[in-house]
Amino acid sequence: MPSVKYELLYWSGLQGRGEFVRLAFEEAGVAYVDVALIPESQGGGDDVVVRGMEDPREKRPPFAPPYLRVRGRLIGQTANILEYLGPRLGLAPRDAAGRRWANQLQLTIADLVAETHDTHHPVSSSLYYEDQKREAKRRSRDFIAHRIPKFLGYFEKVIERNTGTGPWMIGSRITYVDLSMGQLIDGLRYAFPKAMAREMRKHPRLSRLHKAVFARPRIKRYVKSGHRIANNETDIFRRYPPLDT
Amino acid sequence: MPSVKYELLYWSGLQGRGEFVRLAFEEAGVAYVDVALIPESQGGGDDVVVRGMEDPREKRPPFAPPYLRVRGRLIGQTANILEYLGPRLGLAPRDAAGRRWANQLQLTIADLVAETHDTHHPVSSSLYYEDQKREAKRRSRDFIAHRIPKFLGYFEKVIERNTGTGPWMIGSRITYVDLSMGQLIDGLRYAFPKAMAREMRKHPRLSRLHKAVFARPRIKRYVKSGHRIANNETDIFRRYPPLDT
Numbered sequence: 001m002p003s004v005k006y007e008l009l010y011w012s013g014l015q016g017r018g019e020f021v022r023l024a025f026e027e028a029g030v031a032y033v034d035v036a037l038i039p040e041s042q043g044g045g046d047d048v049v050v051r052g053m054e055d056p057r058e059k060r061p062p063f064a065p066p067y068l069r070v071r072g073r074l075i076g077q078t079a080n081i082l083e084y085l086g087p088r089l090g091l092a093p094r095d096a097a098g099r100r101w102a103n104q105l106q107l108t109i110a111d112l113v114a115e116t117h118d119t120h121h122p123v124s125s126s127l128y129y130e131d132q133k134r135e136a137k138r139r140s141r142d143f144i145a146h147r148i149p150k151f152l153g154y155f156e157k158v159i160e161r162n163t164g165t166g167p168w169m170i171g172s173r174i175t176y177v178d179l180s181m182g183q184l185i186d187g188l189r190y191a192f193p194k195a196m197a198r199e200m201r202k203h204p205r206l207s208r209l210h211k212a213v214f215a216r217p218r219i220k221r222y223v224k225s226g227h228r229i230a231n232n233e234t235d236i237f238r239r240y241p242p243l244d245t
Numbered sequence: 246m247p248s249v250k251y252e253l254l255y256w257s258g259l260q261g262r263g264e265f266v267r268l269a270f271e272e273a274g275v276a277y278v279d280v281a282l283i284p285e286s287q288g289g290g291d292d293v294v295v296r297g298m299e300d301p302r303e304k305r306p307p308f309a310p311p312y313l314r315v316r317g318r319l320i321g322q323t324a325n326i327l328e329y330l331g332p333r334l335g336l337a338p339r340d341a342a343g344r345r346w347a348n349q350l351q352l353t354i355a356d357l358v359a360e361t362h363d364t365h366h367p368v369s370s371s372l373y374y375e376d377q378k379r380e381a382k383r384r385s386r387d388f389i390a391h392r393i394p395k396f397l398g399y400f401e402k403v404i405e406r407n408t409g410t411g412p413w414m415i416g417s418r419i420t421y422v423d424l425s426m427g428q429l430i431d432g433l434r435y436a437f438p439k440a441m442a443r444e445m446r447k448h449p450r451l452s453r454l455h456k457a458v459f460a461r462p463r464i465k466r467y468v469k470s471g472h473r474i475a476n477n478e479t480d481i482f483r484r485y486p487p488l489d490t
Contacts, residue, residue, distance in 0.1 A: 058406075059406045059407075059408060060346050060349075060403075061399075061402065061403075061406070062349070063396075063399050073342065075345060075349065076349050076353075077348070077349045077353065079324075079352060080348050080349045080352055083345075083348070097318065100320060100325060100328075100329060101305050103322070103325050103328070104320065104321050104322045104325045107322040107324060107352075108308045111308075111359075114356075114359060118363065118367075122363075122367045122380065122384070123383045123384050124387035124391070126387065126391055127387070132383075135367065135368065135380050135383070138369075138377075138380070139368050142368060142369035142371065142372070151308075154306075154308050157306065158306075161303075161305070161306070162304075163304060
């Protein structure tokens with residue numbers, strides 16, 4: 001059986017929401033083409049990401065990257081992509097109720113990702129951070145005081161109540177949700193190093209999960225390879241010291 | 246075969262995200278218990294919604310309402326609830342690719358719902374609107390100028406490219422996505438009557454879908470029954486005239 005060709009379409013300069021999908025492919029050891037990262041001369045680049053979305057012949061266009069091209073179809077929305085890939089990459093629970101729970105957790109992770117983005121862009125994504133700095137400070141203060149503790153407290157509880165063994169959120173095998181959770185913690189630690197140092201001491205199970213994700217042999221190899229895009233200030237998780245109180 | 250008992254757990258005083266679920270039950274004509282809306286003396290009320298989430302014996306607790314209790318399980322996250330209910334209520338496409346597309350669109354609707362909420366709460370959900378009025382004005386101006394046109398332009402295109410017949414987003418039969426889209430337009434029209442009057446003239450297909458949803462016999466009956474909670478300023482869609490420019 002010929003293997004399926006997976007193409008991921010996402011911006012080349014940031015981890016962003018694409019990284020949640022990349023980590024699933026990397027952990028599974030399944031080949032994928034990261035289209036924007038291949039040279040323009042070979043049919044890659046960010047323009048191809050835009051053209052794929054804006055193709056007037058496309059009957060089911062995505063709203064925004066990341067999206068997947070597989071078997072001639074486009075699949076958008078990060079949680080939807082992962083719900084599709086999960087069982088195919090061996091990274092989802094085997095039973096329907098477990099897969100529903102995985103999707104529910106993934107959507108809760110997505111909520112925190114969106115809230116994190118808005119700490120540096122509380123007014124508008126189309127304005128620079130510098131043009132909404134005052135609002136960003138106010139929002140970040142609240143985010144650190146209320147939202148991070150609320151979400152991390154919830155996720156800690158989810159691991160605690162998991163009846164499986166090991167550091168994971170669902171059952172005893174790693175799923176795409178664990179990879180996304182690890183990535184989220186990693187990003188928050190990058191963006192808010194001071195606040196997260198305090199928070200992670202209160203959440204030992206999340207600390208353990210985060211370490212376990214980045215200790216996976218294939219994830220370690222991926223990080224060491226240099227292919228993982230470095231954290232930077234065009235990304236969702238940005239290190240702006242005035243926001244980390 | 247005994248019918249399944251569906252319990253919806255959501256706050257009693259607002260349409261909120263619960264309304265997307267309510268509309269699916271109403272359109273399907275399937276009985277559900279709206280737990281917070283029944284009297285406390287009969288085991289209802291908002292406290293029951295909180296207790297259900299915070300039950301320490303619950304292995305898979307939801308992060309926030311709305312959530313569903315069905316066959317002894319809790320199912321959270323609006324899009325996840327609708328993905329579960331869709332096929333069971335006859336409100337989802339029959340093929341797997343269609344259901345994936347429905348979920349993708351529902352998640353894009355959810356993104357706009359979250360952005361709408363943040364127009365009046367750009368700094369923090371735990372502060373009053375009055376304490377973030379200046380930021381709310383700035384965010385709403387951007388929301389009206391850029392985000393509403395971008396999202397509605399996208400959804401208009403989705404209807405235009407749908408190969409089915411009728412006013413719907415997917416195929417030729419109404420799905421839960423259409424109900425949610427109708428509700429979203431309805432809420433935006435309530436919150437931003439001036440801006441939306443201009444916008445809807447540019448999006449005839451969305452206007453037609455909105456009318457078609459609220460012309461469905463069961464939805465009409467539901468709205469007329471008085472059971473639909475009225476729009477109000479504790480909800481996601483709030484009418485604050487200074488924000489509607």
